[in-house]
Amino acid sequence: MPARIPCSAVKPRVIVICGPTATGKTAVGIELAAALGGEIISADSMQVYRYLDIGTAKPTAAELAAAPHHLIDIVDPDEPFDAARYAALAREQVRAQHREGRVPLVVGGTGLYIKALLHGLFGSEAGDPAVRRRLAAEAAAAGIASLHARLAACDPQTAARLHPNDTARVLRALEVFEVTGRPISAFHRTHRFAEDPFEALLIGLDVARERLYERIDRRVEAMLAAGFEEEVRGLLERGYGPELKPMQSIGYSHLCAMLAGRVDREEAVRTLKRDTRRFAKRQLTWFRATPGIIWLPPDAAGEIQRRCRAFLS
């Protein structure tokens, strides 16, 4: 007689649909949600913001109606949001769906968010916006080199690992040290992304580079035709300025520059397309390095469903 595994010991199963931008993740997710009886948990660092719709390629009203979506439109553009908060919310959502017998479908292209959801981040209290602001001001005044030197004194291991120009990470490492009194390398050593609360099937949508770039160019044109510029103007009029994080993202920053008269339309569109292509390339680099991803073409609906069903049974 095989021993029965108690329900509480079974890890919730999660299906993740990832890959670079413009590969058709949204459509695949909706299809799967219908086929498998699941709900979509977005893994997109920009679609969490309200009012940023066209430029983030947020699912349309029709798409949102076709399947339940979570973690879209959950914060205002001027609210802070980060990977830790995402992971907490997304885990909650996965567990809720698991309890109710639905299939959690994580769909999105933000690699760090997916990693944080699946494997956690170290120390939930290791951060302080005030310290962060002060360090950023110091870096702006004294130069990042001096802060890198300071890091070398308190955390030589991390200083050696980080390039002196990598302002964001040098600041973060110093912030952690100031707030906790421990070097970030010590946290990394004990954490190591060892959390593993879910059983995950990772499917990456694979589109040939050349075709992907064509799709990106076409999608940018479509966004502009759909009123992207109006959307950005509206955000600015509402008081959401170009200094906000989401307004510095791809597309929003380009159109802000154009509306401010710093670049002409042609240049804005050219760099917007280019920077989207570069973004897709970086996503590809991230996901290529993620172990366990099964790469399938987005139009292989049958094969994708087969894999999911096999995973769930």
Add this chain to the structure above:
RNA sequence: GGCGGCAUAGCCAAGUGGGAAGGCAGUGGUCUGCAAAACCACUAUUCCCCGGUUCGAAUCCGGGUGCCGCCU
């Protein structure tokens, strides 16, 4: 047909006798609380072709080919 100019990476382009600048585009990578962010690295065994001069030629000379302009 004649005269002149130009041929250097996917594109633009500097270089006029001795290590092939730079920009754009592209490629690979890093990533533990801003990640659509931030950061790093790479990208012409060779300068249109053939021959010559020279210790040495992208650079000078001759011929060829192609493109552009002007003239008849």
